[in-house]
Amino acid sequence: MGHYELMMETHAKRQLDVDVLIAGGGVAGAAAAAALSPLGLKILIVEPKSSHGRRLAGELIHPPGIDALKQLGLLDEDCTIGAEIRGFTIFPFDADNEHEDYVSLPYSEVEGLNHGGMAIEHQVLKDHLLERVKDFPRVDVLMGCRVSQILPSDQKNTYQAVVTDDSGETLINARLIIGADGPMSQVRKLTGISHETHRYSGMLGVEVDDTHLPTPGFGNIFLNPLGISYAYSVTKGRARVMFEILRGDDSKESVREHLKFFPRAFREDIEKAMAQEKPLAAANYRIVPKSAVHGNVALLGDARGCCHPLTASGITTAVKDAINLRDALIDTQFDVQQALRRYAISAGRVQLTRRTLSEELREAFLSHTNEAKLLNQCIFSYWRNNPKGRAHSLALLSTLDSSIVSMGIQFLMVVLQAFRLLPAQFRDGNLGHWCLSLVKLAYKSLTIPQTAFQHWLRERHALAD
Ligand SMILES: Cc1cc2nc3c(=O)[nH]c(=O)nc-3n(C[C@H](O)[C@H](O)[C@H](O)COP(=O)(O)OP(=O)(O)OC[C@H]3O[C@@H](n4cnc5c(N)ncnc54)[C@H](O)[C@@H]3O)c2cc1C
Incomplete structure (x- = not known):
């Protein structure tokens, strides 16, 4: 130096x-x-x-990121600068404001992951x-x-x-x-x-007491039509909470709405922290060079x-x-x-696999189209009924499996859940929407290999320049 x-x-x-x-x-x-x-x-x-x-x-x-940081000598085995993360709990949007039906995706279910991840401020x-x-x-x-x-x-x-x-x-x-x-x-x-840029949304975040974190030791993800919120411990006793603010939304109003879907005790902790501390802000982009x-x-x-x-x-x-x-x-x-x-x-x-995965999940969780709603239901049905499905999903999310082919297969497996949902759709008189949405989702599952092929061609072309 x-x-x-x-x-x-x-x-x-x-x-x-x-x-x-x-x-x-x-x-x-x-x-x-x-x-x-x-x-x-x-x-x-x-x-x-x-x-x-x-x-x-x-x-x-x-966990693969923690392993890689340890392998590079950047983190110690007994690293104490953050909090252990054992997986994710996903709280689906629930207008009735009940939170019992969250889904857990624990790393322990994934073959090849023999320890947890971490959150570090x-x-x-x-x-x-x-x-x-x-x-x-x-x-x-x-x-x-x-x-x-x-x-x-x-x-x-x-x-x-x-x-x-x-x-x-x-x-x-x-x-x-x-x-x-x-x-x-x-x-x-x-x-x-050159690159393509798309700004999805903004993000506001605060640090709060983690006593009332709904599922301690997990990354808590709350879904609602206003965006996705996250809460997880970052060190002993402290949790990070982040709220997505969609384009054009008023941030204070949006946070108030997000908070309605949080359990009461935790919500109060967050409100207290936000009254004392100005939240940090960030923007969520997709950038594809x-x-x-x-x-x-x-x-x-x-x-x-x-x-x-x-x-x-x-x-x-x-x-x-x-x-x-x-x-x-x-x-x-x-x-x-x-x-x-x-x-x-x-x-x-x-990069292609994680980008495609994040786009498909975001679409399923936030878009208001009929096929997105069906995909959302299919994802939760898949996760609730299929431990192997949960493990495959988390392997993809964690980058343990970064194959676009695996992602395409998983997408198809999720879409097939639509048949499990058929009786309920029939009862509710949604058969027409169900059929049309299923056709659109089936078509979409075919576009994933097509995207992979186009990516491959683009990469070759760029490298030849
Ligand atoms: C709200 C939000 C939440 C996120 N949550 C997660 C998460 O939970 N887990 C996760 O894995 N990822 C998450 N990410 C993504 C994660 O933050 C990034 O992928 C990661 O920080 C990328 O690291 P980086 O080193 O590539 O870039 P950066 O962290 O941006 O570092 C780039 C560095 O380059 C320096 N720099 C800039 N210009 C120059 C220049 N001209 N010359 C030299 N240096 C320069 C900057 O000062 C900076 O220090 C999140 C992102 C956002 C926005």
């Missing part, structure tokens, strides 16, 4: 050679540095924020990871600096980066440049990788793409991206261009 600071202060025309430049000291940046340090590479992380301020963002980490997590990675061999971290330019270098299809801080600019020559700079990635923009790589630049974590936080898989995916990139570099003996092609394919598959 001292070495780089000195160079940046004393050289009039500053240049620096490293093996890997990482833009962003968040989860993806820290994980990338931890993954690549054992390969003997000289790594520089640049992070604009001198210290991470409080921010509403990812905190729930699925976002700032605590980021600070912990960055502090930890600073001690890795050959890793330097420059705070208060940002990547401000990406320039073509003398070598074909290779870029250099300019890093800016208060004292000026430094040209960085790196064999590999990693954009781990979040959903609004500058590296992505400066490299000319055209490619994950270009030349010697690779995008990781949210820079590589993000989706609605419903699946709570952003952190786990960011850490997996780092591991996928490391493995691609090892397999190709550090042939950067070839390694990045491999990385783009593996990371793209994980």
